[in-house]
Amino acid sequence: MSPTLHLSLLALSWVVYGAIHSLLASTRVKARLQRRFADHYPAYRLSYNLLALGLLAPPLWLLISYPGNALWHWPAPLNWLAGAISLLAAGGFAWSLRYYDTAEFLGTRQLRTRRTGLGEQAPMRLSPLHRWVRHPWYFLGLLILWTQEMNAALLITAMTLTVYLVIGSRLEDRKLVACYGKSYRLYRERVPGLVPLPWRHLSKQDAHDLLEGTAPERRDASR
Numbered sequence: 001m002s003p004t005l006h007l008s009l010l011a012l013s014w015v016v017y018g019a020i021h022s023l024l025a026s027t028r029v030k031a032r033l034q035r036r037f038a039d040h041y042p043a044y045r046l047s048y049n050l051l052a053l054g055l056l057a058p059p060l061w062l063l064i065s066y067p068g069n070a071l072w073h074w075p076a077p078l079n080w081l082a083g084a085i086s087l088l089a090a091g092g093f094a095w096s097l098r099y100y101d102t103a104e105f106l107g108t109r110q111l112r113t114r115r116t117g118l119g120e121q122a123p124m125r126l127s128p129l130h131r132w133v134r135h136p137w138y139f140l141g142l143l144i145l146w147t148q149e150m151n152a153a154l155l156i157t158a159m160t161l162t163v164y165l166v167i168g169s170r171l172e173d174r175k176l177v178a179c180y181g182k183s184y185r186l187y188r189e190r191v192p193g194l195v196p197l198p199w200r201h202l203s204k205q206d207a208h209d210l211l212e213g214t215a216p217e218r219r220d221a222s223r
Contacts, residue, residue: 003152006066011156013059018164020055024048027175042114045107059157068152082147089143092129096136099127124180124211126187131202134193135172138165142194169193186210 001009023029025048034041074082103109104122129136142165145158173193176184187210192200202210 001066003066003068006062007068007152007156010059010062010153011160013062014157014160014164017055017059018160018168021052022168022171024051026171027178042110043107045110047107049107063153063157066153071150071152071155073149079149082149086144086147089140089147092140093137096127096129096140099125099129124183126202126207126211130191131204131207132191132196134188134191135165135169138169139194139196141165166194183210183213
């Protein structure tokens, strides 16, 4: 297989992964599956996560089997800084798990309680990271991607996944607006989506007021 074909297949595999992942996460598809497979739907979230893991195999194999030419290395002391940022981002993932219902996220709770999940949305919550950026896991993932020393395959991966995360964040925003209405619209106006900005964040009191429905509207705020 030629290097060009290999890298093209790598990009295509990430595109296919992102398309399937987003499609199966859409409210419309989940509603259809619930109507058709009502008895089995409590297993959907767990099955979705297992399928997502399985679908990672092709792009990861293509990424590892042909890394391609080295494109850049971080010179000292930037290599230490890049490594520190990557480690902090990984630590941020681990730390943020304390603010998520792991059983709910994995889907084991829905399977155990035979709960469908549709029409039973949990109340809106804001972790400390969510006060700075609407999609903190996406932001942390981007930090890890772009602090690596790049070869051709990793650059293709980083570029493709960055586009996917930008599109995915907007799709997720649409779902959350439909779910939480005014509260999420106000939140979206005041907090950036993918990259934290020091002048656009919520204090602890601001987050409390927003969740309680007492936060004032800011019509001049940009999105």
